[in-house]
Amino acid sequence: MGARVTVTDLSEFIDLMRHNVDSNVKVIQQRQGVCHVLELVWGVSLPTLTLPTLTSDCPKPSLILLADCIYYEESLEPLVKTMVSVSSQDTLIICCHEHRTTDNKPRLQKQFFEEVSKHFRVTRIPTILQHPVYSSDDIHIHIFRLHDQPPS
Numbered sequence: 001m002g003a004r005v006t007v008t009d010l011s012e013f014i015d016l017m018r019h020n021v022d023s024n025v026k027v028i029q030q031r032q033g034v035c036h037v038l039e040l041v042w043g044v045s046l047p048t049l050t051l052p053t054l055t056s057d058c059p060k061p062s063l064i065l066l067a068d069c070i071y072y073e074e075s076l077e078p079l080v081k082t083m084v085s086v087s088s089q090d091t092l093i094i095c096c097h098e099h100r101t102t103d104n105k106p107r108l109q110k111q112f113f114e115e116v117s118k119h120f121r122v123t124r125i126p127t128i129l130q131h132p133v134y135s136s137d138d139i140h141i142h143i144f145r146l147h148d149q150p151p152s
């Protein structure tokens with residue numbers, strides 16, 4: 001059974017994402033999946049944001065994929081805000097990024113993980129546990145889960 005997926009980006013990439021989804025529509029339908037395209041600016045439109053693929057039975061995503069999204073300073077806090085806003089205790093976030101050593105990138109990556117750690121438990125997936133072909137020492141994969149909420 002296919003997944004119910006929402007892909008998001010800034011407005012200037014909506015047409016390109018639609019084109020990609022349309023090009024794959026047969027495969028998505030064959031697997032009984034659904035893929036919606038949504039403009040989402042990190043940190044904006046929260047908390048009124050609604051993801052079209054969610055239902056009252058499943059009000060928050062079970063899985064969020066965050067690929068190569070740690071690259072400029074102004075976006076870090078808004079990005080983490082959005083991750084918190086769309087997550088529940090049951091949400092698993094898989095984050096991958098390339099280990100970059102140029103310019104301010106090491107500081108940005110450190111800053112991002114400091115911010116993420118305030119809200120999420122962070123687990124690094126070692127390369128040895130990744131796919132032997134589709135893995136690389138400079139591509140890091142982490143999973144994030146919201147910290148347990150204190151009982152009310």
Ligand SMILES: C[S@@+](CC[C@H](N)C(=O)[O-])C[C@H]1O[C@@H](n2cnc3c(N)ncnc32)[C@H](O)[C@@H]1O
Binds near residue numbers: 009067069
């Ligand atoms: C380096 S690309 C990675 C794209 C894709 N995930 C991949 O791995 O190929 C980073 C993406 O983040 C998006 N992005 C940057 N700033 C954003 C923001 N403030 N709100 C939402 N998306 C943003 C960019 O438009 C771009 O598509």
